[in-house]
Amino acid sequence: MSENAVNAEELAADRSRMQISDTEVAVEIKSMNKWYGDFHVLRDINLKVMKGERIVVCGPSGSGKSTMIRCINRLEEHQDGQIIVDGNELTNDLKKIDEIRREVGMCFQHFNLFPHLTILENCTLAPIWVRKMPKKEAEEIAMHYLERVKIPEQAGKYPGQLSGGQQQRVAIARSLCMSPKIMLFDEPTSALDPEMIKEVLDVMVGLAEEGMTMVCVTHEMGFARKVANRVIFMDAGQIVEQNEPEAFFTNPQHERTKLFLSQILHH
Amino acid sequence: MANADIFQIRTEEAPKLAAPISTSGVIGWMRQNLFSSIGNTVLTVIGILIAYSLIMPFIQFAIIDAVWTGDDRTACLAVEGAGHAGACWAYVIDYLPQFIYGRYPTEEIYRVNIVYALFVLLLVPLLMPSAPYKGINALLFLVVFPIISYFLLTGLEFGDTVVLPIVETARWGGLLVTLVIAVTGIVASLPLGIALALGRRSNMPIIKMVSVIFIEFWRGVPLITVLFMSSVMLPLFLPEGVTFDKLLRVLIGVTLFSAAYMAEVVRGGLQAIPKGQYEGAMALGLRFWQMMGLIILPQALKLVIPGIVNTFIGLFKDTTLVLIVGMFDLLGQIQSSFSDPNWSTPTQGHTGYLFAAIVFFIFCFGMSRYSIFMENKLHTGHKR
Ligand SMILES: Nc1ncnc2c1ncn2[C@@H]1O[C@H](COP(=O)(O)OP(=O)(O)OP(=O)(O)O)[C@@H](O)[C@H]1O
Numbered sequence: 001m002s003e004n005a006v007n008a009e010e011l012a013a014d015r016s017r018m019q020i021s022d023t024e025v026a027v028e029i030k031s032m033n034k035w036y037g038d039f040h041v042l043r044d045i046n047l048k049v050m051k052g053e054r055i056v057v058c059g060p061s062g063s064g065k066s067t068m069i070r071c072i073n074r075l076e077e078h079q080d081g082q083i084i085v086d087g088n089e090l091t092n093d094l095k096k097i098d099e100i101r102r103e104v105g106m107c108f109q110h111f112n113l114f115p116h117l118t119i120l121e122n123c124t125l126a127p128i129w130v131r132k133m134p135k136k137e138a139e140e141i142a143m144h145y146l147e148r149v150k151i152p153e154q155a156g157k158y159p160g161q162l163s164g165g166q167q168q169r170v171a172i173a174r175s176l177c178m179s180p181k182i183m184l185f186d187e188p189t190s191a192l193d194p195e196m197i198k199e200v201l202d203v204m205v206g207l208a209e210e211g212m213t214m215v216c217v218t219h220e221m222g223f224a225r226k227v228a229n230r231v232i233f234m235d236a237g238q239i240v241e242q243n244e245p246e247a248f249f250t251n252p253q254h255e256r257t258k259l260f261l262s263q264i265l266h267h
Numbered sequence: 268m269a270n271a272d273i274f275q276i277r278t279e280e281a282p283k284l285a286a287p288i289s290t291s292g293v294i295g296w297m298r299q300n301l302f303s304s305i306g307n308t309v310l311t312v313i314g315i316l317i318a319y320s321l322i323m324p325f326i327q328f329a330i331i332d333a334v335w336t337g338d339d340r341t342a343c344l345a346v347e348g349a350g351h352a353g354a355c356w357a358y359v360i361d362y363l364p365q366f367i368y369g370r371y372p373t374e375e376i377y378r379v380n381i382v383y384a385l386f387v388l389l390l391v392p393l394l395m396p397s398a399p400y401k402g403i404n405a406l407l408f409l410v411v412f413p414i415i416s417y418f419l420l421t422g423l424e425f426g427d428t429v430v431l432p433i434v435e436t437a438r439w440g441g442l443l444v445t446l447v448i449a450v451t452g453i454v455a456s457l458p459l460g461i462a463l464a465l466g467r468r469s470n471m472p473i474i475k476m477v478s479v480i481f482i483e484f485w486r487g488v489p490l491i492t493v494l495f496m497s498s499v500m501l502p503l504f505l506p507e508g509v510t511f512d513k514l515l516r517v518l519i520g521v522t523l524f525s526a527a528y529m530a531e532v533v534r535g536g537l538q539a540i541p542k543g544q545y546e547g548a549m550a551l552g553l554r555f556w557q558m559m560g561l562i563i564l565p566q567a568l569k570l571v572i573p574g575i576v577n578t579f580i581g582l583f584k585d586t587t588l589v590l591i592v593g594m595f596d597l598l599g600q601i602q603s604s605f606s607d608p609n610w611s612t613p614t615q616g617h618t619g620y621l622f623a624a625i626v627f628f629i630f631c632f633g634m635s636r637y638s639i640f641m642e643n644k645l646h647t648g649h650k651r
């Protein structure tokens with residue numbers, strides 16, 4: 001009873017600006033395969049992400065979720081099939097790769113902030129060096145996004161002086177400073193304490209409400225229900241099932257999905 | 268209900284207090300650290316006695332019994348009945364120009380002084396983190412200063428017009444040679460070492476192989492061999508008539524030698540940087556060299572400052588080996604002065620070596636302290 005009440009309140013995300021384009025494709029993955037040595041880690045992946053979509057990817061540990069989203073910005077190389085990001089196909093062309101990485105932001109489980117730079121410098125580094133933005137302008141933009149994630153007062157500190165949740169919010173702000181068209185999240189909250197999870201999820205919900213195209217690997221099912229328009233379930237390197245969040249959670253079809261959901265929902 | 272004993276609830280806020288003062292004065296510190304128990308007190312006393320018995324004779328020799336003025340050996344000979352004679356600083360003072368400039372012509376010594384002055388003027392602000400214009404400063408120190416110094420020290424002549432008379436490097440000596448070799452070696456071996464370390468970790472097989480072979484070759488031979496080969500064997504292989512300054516050969520040998528060591532130190536630092544740092548940088552769209560220069564190397568080099576300075580200090584002291592190929596660095600110059608009958612006294616050798624030790628210590632200790640200062644300066648809180 002009480003669980004339902006909480007869910008109802010949580011589901012109240014502002015969906016007015018969450019618009020999914022019918023024509024513009026953000027990411028398209030076509031029969032993609034990847035191996036680590038002899039190990040076939042991703043098998044025949046097909047995924048089309050339209051502009052404005054908010055996709056949550058879940059699945060058991062080792063199922064290839066990280067590997068898949070890291071292929072989207074070429075942190076991992078795929079060996080077979082096609083990945084097209086924002087109209088550009090990912091090949092060995094380094095220039096293309098840099099171009100794509102500029103448009104795709106990514107947040108990691110362990111934040112990966114640069115510990116030798118202040119928070120502000122972490123945020124201005126890429127705009128200054130990659131976008132060739134004047135320092136002053138970059139700092140204004142950085143402060144804007146630090147305010148968005150509610151930690152402008154930490155700008156002068158170093159990452160080592162911040163809590164985990166604050167660090168992850170900085171990491172999100174750092175990505176946003178590059179004004180990415182697509183944001184990738186790889187378990188952004190799984191290294192955090194429960195209290196901090198909320199502050200990070202709130203920022204992510206805010207992003208979704210503004211219409212950002214997002215692909216999130218996460219096990220935060222509340223988040224999935226609240227903002228996702230599609231949930232993808234992966235197992236053993238394959239996409240096993242995908243559906244709208246409500247249907248996915250209440251009426252899973254595949255045996256492995258049922259097993260997985262029963263494990264994460266009732267423990 | 269039965270758990271009444273473990274129930275507790277805070278009724279008042281605990282007051283926020285100032286941090287306790289960690290030491291209560293000198294006496295408190297001594298009591299805590301030196302005399303906290305009988306065993307500790309005994310150790311302290313023994314330690315003081317040992318220190319006293321080592322330091323007192325030194326002070327006696329170097330200061331109390333020392334002779335500071337005089338024109339020749341008679342001033343420093345043991346006075347009848349006064350026992351053991353002290354250091355003969357008068358000899359060091361008399362020889363100081365030779366120790367600092369070698370056999371550089373007296374009327375040209377001003378040129379060396381300009382180089383020394385420029386060196387200090389450019390290096391000091393470069394080392395001070397708060398000094399402005401770091402970029403210009405570094406450019407002046409690393410590019411303009413070497414060029415100016417080169418012409419100032421070796422001379423500049425166009426045909427018959429003599430701007431600065433040429434001074435052959437064979438006439439250089441003393442601290443001048445020590446510093447030229449050490450500074451060139453230090454400044455050149457760091458970037459070369461970084462390049463080699465990156466090369467060794469490169470994915471490109473040829474670059475990797477060349478780096479590995481280079482590093483292992485130079486690490487595998489003793490410096491003395493390198494110096495000996497460069498000055499004795501190399502000329503045999505060069506075509507007839509091609510000469511190649513001996514100091515230059517030594518400089519190249521020393522630089523390549525220490526670059527190999529530097530490369531391994533830097534590689535250690537590179538290996539300590541987590542993969543996430545590379546990924547964070549790449550995900551932002553930084554190019555390879557931007558990632559290396561802005562993210563990876565600053566962190567890697569900071570981690571290995573102690574190792575880098577260790578290599579620098581080793582290199583500084585290894586400059587004394589150039590004596591083997593007939594060049595006179597500070598130590599060589601001091602040793603060669605021992606043959607002067609004018610100053611031959613029983614303590615001449617002790618004084619000369621003591622002077623060399625003091626000069627080397629000042630430079631090496633300076634580098635060591637500076638590295639500790641930089642480490643603290645660059646410390647940006649705990650890693651998570
Ligand atoms: N660099 C690598 N070399 C070899 N195998 C790897 C490598 N990286 C990952 N793997 C393997 O690939 C599989 C998928 O890994 P991946 O990190 O994508 O899983 P995941 O779904 O993100 O799991 P988790 O929920 O634990 O993060 C795992 O079995 C893993 O052992």
Ligand SMILES: [Mg+2]
Pocket residue numbers: 065066067186187
């Ligand atoms: Mg993962």
